[in-house]
Amino acid sequence: MPTDFDAIIIGAGAVGLACGWELARFGQSVAVLEREARIGTGVSSRNSEVIHAGLHYAPGSLKARFCSQGRRLLYDFLQSRAVAHQRCGKLIVAAEPRDLPALEGLAARAEQNGVEGISWLNAAEAQALEPGLACVAALLSVESGILDALGLMAALAGEIEAHGGAIALSAPFVGAGPLAGSGWRVGIGGAEPTQISARRLILAGGLEAQACAALIEGLPAAAIPRLFYGKGHYFTLARGRAPFSRLIYPPPIPGALGMHYRKDLGGQARFGPDLEWVDAVDYQVDGARAARFEADIRRFWPALPHDALSPDYAGVRPKLHGPGEPVADFSISNPLPGLTTLFGIESPGLTSCLAIGAYVAALQG
Ligand SMILES: Cc1cc2nc3c(=O)[nH]c(=O)nc-3n(C[C@H](O)[C@H](O)[C@H](O)COP(=O)(O)OP(=O)(O)OC[C@H]3O[C@@H](n4cnc5c(N)ncnc54)[C@H](O)[C@@H]3O)c2cc1C
Incomplete structure (x- = not known):
């Protein structure tokens, strides 16, 4: 069954936008749904805006891998799009x-x-x-530095739109269910509730990732980690x-x-x-x-x-860890066909966003 989009992404923070850009620039049709009236009002605009080098994270973890990769990609992206940043050390x-x-x-x-x-x-x-x-x-x-996080997100949003993608603001995700065959039917609330469909659904909801995941039909509770x-x-x-x-x-x-x-x-x-x-x-x-x-x-x-x-x-x-527990890694997986969930995207998520986007885009077609 044809779908409206190749991919629908929930959340227009740095990570959702980076996923959207990575898919859109390789020819996928993309819609990013954001419940707020502006992009980037979540965790992505309430942080230190530090570009981390990658020395703090457990060897072999996604955090370590994406931080170093993401930092290198990020400096190139910021430089080429004239987004303010400083490699201050x-x-x-x-x-x-x-x-x-x-x-x-x-x-x-x-x-x-x-x-x-x-x-x-x-x-x-x-x-x-x-x-x-x-x-x-x-x-x-x-190699450590600082950046303008809102400038980064505006540049990513501009890239998505330049590649034909859509960013829908004041468009809260209210639920999703599997389509017959494959793909997802996605409900949007707000002033004009509607439904759209996509082959892939990507949850990048930041602090609301678990709440969004709980609205997905057929996703077992065991696939949603504690927040x-x-x-x-x-x-x-x-x-x-x-x-x-x-x-x-x-x-x-x-x-x-x-x-x-x-x-x-x-x-x-x-x-x-x-x-x-x-x-x-x-x-x-x-x-x-x-x-x-x-x-x-x-x-x-x-x-x-x-x-x-x-x-x-x-x-x-x-x-994804509580007081006194060992520090948890990012959790990025495909718990159901055509569904990618991102949980626990804390620091260094901003530094890592472009590497996360590339990883998510490659996870599954
Ligand atoms: C105090 C602090 C300091 C940090 N410092 C750094 C740092 O210096 N360097 C670094 O690399 N990282 C840092 N981080 C981590 C970094 O900010 C995050 O990892 C990153 O911004 C997460 O981006 P995101 O897109 O996953 O989440 P968000 O930016 O929160 O985006 C999620 C989006 O989903 C939207 N949303 C939620 N529910 C729905 C729904 N139902 N429908 C539609 N949209 C929805 C939200 O409105 C939001 O815009 C820090 C984090 C914190 C909290």
């Missing part, structure tokens, strides 16, 4: 000797993951690059100049990369995210967290002025 710092084993572990991971551009610096070398930095040693990653919310808060430096040019990271904390510093593309100093396990999505930033941020920041920047931090924004990571 990152210093992962040992503030005290007790941090050194964690850095040694990261250096070993970088080697196992084939991450290029990593070198050790002693304190004097690190401080020559970033005066004002307090550390006993640091790992320098020259945990890992909230991260950010603070900004309200007074004074951004102190460093490069990204400054502490050693990782259990379950996340750790509260870090970045000078964003506008020159503003931002700090975060921390990790708070929450039961529901909310984006409030409690100013009382500033004291903890100050203490953590002073480990690598002792000159942080008092009361200089102001609450900024928050994001929520769609995690």
Whole structure:
């Protein structure tokens, strides 16, 4: 039976748009459905906008593989589409000797993951690059950077449309069922509810991926992993100049990369995210967290002025592991013919999006 599209993608975040572009540019007809009135209002616009090199992730994991591949693809894409970005580099710092084993572990991971551009610096070398930095040693990653995430998504959306694809806004996915033979019938709610069909259905719903999956007829509950919310808060430096040019990271904390510093593309100093396990999505930033941020920041920047931090924004990571559990990998699979599900696309999902798109496109015709 002919279908309206080769592929329907649920979610116009960085990952859904990257999947759409990868299919559209190789001649597939594509529709991306987004429930909000704009693209990229989900996790993809509430993050650190860091292009990760790939040294933090378990060797052999999808995160490690897609991060390195995705980073290389991303720099080329951003460059060729004139999307703002900077290959500013990152210093992962040992503030005290007790941090050194964690850095040694990261250096070993970088080697196992084939991450290029990593070198050790002693304190004097690190401080020559970033005066004002307090550390006993640091790992320098020259391939790390920052990007304009909304610019990336606008460029991907433009590419999809240029290749004949459709992006439907205010078009919430409300359910899907298998067509006789093969393919999917997909329900769209909103102001003008309708149904469309496709050979392939791809779920890239970010924090709502599990809720979307639960609306698919015939998908066993066992194919939908449990979702945990890992909230991260950010603070900004309200007074004074951004102190460093490069990204400054502490050693990782259990379950996340750790509260870090970045000078964003506008020159503003931002700090975060921390990790708070929450039961529901909310984006409030409690100013009382500033004291903890100050203490953590002073480990690598002792000159942080008092009361200089102001609450900024928050994001929520769609995690597949709970507190104290081992960090889970991305989950990308075809649980039913013509259906691809993406769960747990937390960091480094932004860096990885183009590699994820290529992987998903190749999963099944
Ligand atoms: C605090 C934080 C910091 C991070 N920092 C970084 C970083 O520095 N570098 C990095 O590489 N990664 C980072 N990440 C991870 C990265 O942001 C995500 O992995 C990535 O943005 C996920 O993109 P996505 O497209 O899967 O999800 P989203 O951007 O959330 O897109 C999903 C889309 O689906 C839509 N949707 C949901 N339900 C429906 C429905 N029923 N119908 C239609 N549409 C629907 C949503 O509205 C949304 O637009 C961070 C994440 C967080 C939370």
